[in-house]
Amino acid sequence: MSSVRVHRVVEGPEAGPVVVFSSSIGSDHRMWEPQVAPLTERGFRVVRYDTRGHGASPVPPGPYDLADLGGDVLGLLDDLGAERAHFVGLSLGGMTGMWLGAHAADRLASLTLCCTSALLGPPEMWADRARTVRAEGTGAVAEASVGRWVTPGYAQAHPDQVAYLREMVESQPDEGYAGCCEVIERMDLTGDLPKISVPTLVIAGADDPSTPADPHGQAIADGIPGSRLEVVASAAHLGSYEQPEEFTRLILERITEEQ
Numbered sequence: 737m738s739s740v741r742v743h744r745v746v747e748g749p750e751a752g753p754v755v756v757f758s759s760s761i762g763s764d765h766r767m768w769e770p771q772v773a774p775l776t777e778r779g780f781r782v783v784r785y786d787t788r789g790h791g792a793s794p795v796p797p798g799p800y801d802l803a804d805l806g807g808d809v810l811g812l813l814d815d816l817g818a819e820r821a822h823f824v825g826l827s828l829g830g831m832t833g834m835w836l837g838a839h840a841a842d843r844l845a846s847l848t849l850c851c852t853s854a855l856l857g858p859p860e861m862w863a864d865r866a867r868t869v870r871a872e873g874t875g876a877v878a879e880a881s882v883g884r885w886v887t888p889g890y891a892q893a894h895p896d897q898v899a900y901l902r903e904m905v906e907s908q909p910d911e912g913y914a915g916c917c918e919v920i921e922r923m924d925l926t927g928d929l930p931k932i933s934v935p936t937l938v939i940a941g942a943d944d945p946s947t948p949a950d951p952h953g954q955a956i957a958d959g960i961p962g963s964r965l966e967v968v969a970s971a972a973h974l975g976s977y978e979q980p981e982e983f984t985r986l987i988l989e990r991i992t993e994e995q
């Protein structure tokens with residue numbers, strides 16, 4: 737499939753090193769709002785985009801695969817005139833990052849892989865989720881998703897944020913969400929990990945029920961030569977949103993090392 741022109745929001749100094757942020761299934765570029773000011777203030781060019789099938793990006797009929805999602809990022813970098821960029825991805829965004837690391841390493845300055853997995857089964861669960869969303873809409877999965885995105889303590893203390901995140905899931909196009917479920921259904925990046933030569937940091941949330949550090953984050957860190965795993969306390973699956981200070985600190989550490 738040919739690449740699509742993804743919706744992007746670009747902030748920060750034009751000449752700054754480019755940092756691309758890639759989102760989880762069911763969210764869009766807004767999930768990275770907490771990272772924008774800390775990075776642009778330090779001179780980075782922050783590029784947030786909506787994965788195909790999400791937010792304001794095109795919604796081609798699914799299924800998609802990781803090569804489609806990775807190709808969209810390469811098209812984005814070409815549009816921006818960016819030869820290389822730091823890449824930060826969470827969950828599906830991290831899977832896209834691993835694909836780029838294995839297939840387009842020359843376009844990456846570094847990789848930060850948050851709350852993600854190289855193999856997230858069982859495949860039937862993703863096929864079921866795609867079927868549910870095509871039949872009933874993204875509203876059918878919103879409450880359960882947000883229940884995995886933040887810890888119960890955060891949810892209790894921040895009901896407005898929980899409502900905002902739920903609305904974010906509900907606003908995603910049904911076909912786009914389903915097409916991305918089918919990416920994960922068919923994904924197995926385990927054989928690609930040893931091929932990734934880009935400097936990589938893996939970050940997991942200590943309370944992530946979707947992609948727990950053990951086994952998911954640890955398997956990625958074990959597989960990518962020279963990478964390491966950090967586990968952030970009191971963070972569920974959308975760790976960069978729930979614990980923005982610690983995730984941003986780690987992201988800055990990774991991208992500052994490689995400038």
Ligand SMILES: O=C(O)CCC(=O)CC(=O)O
Nearest residue numbers: 760761827828884946973
């Ligand atoms: O968040 C993703 O991009 C994929 C994994 C996922 O959907 C986990 C969940 O259901 O919370």
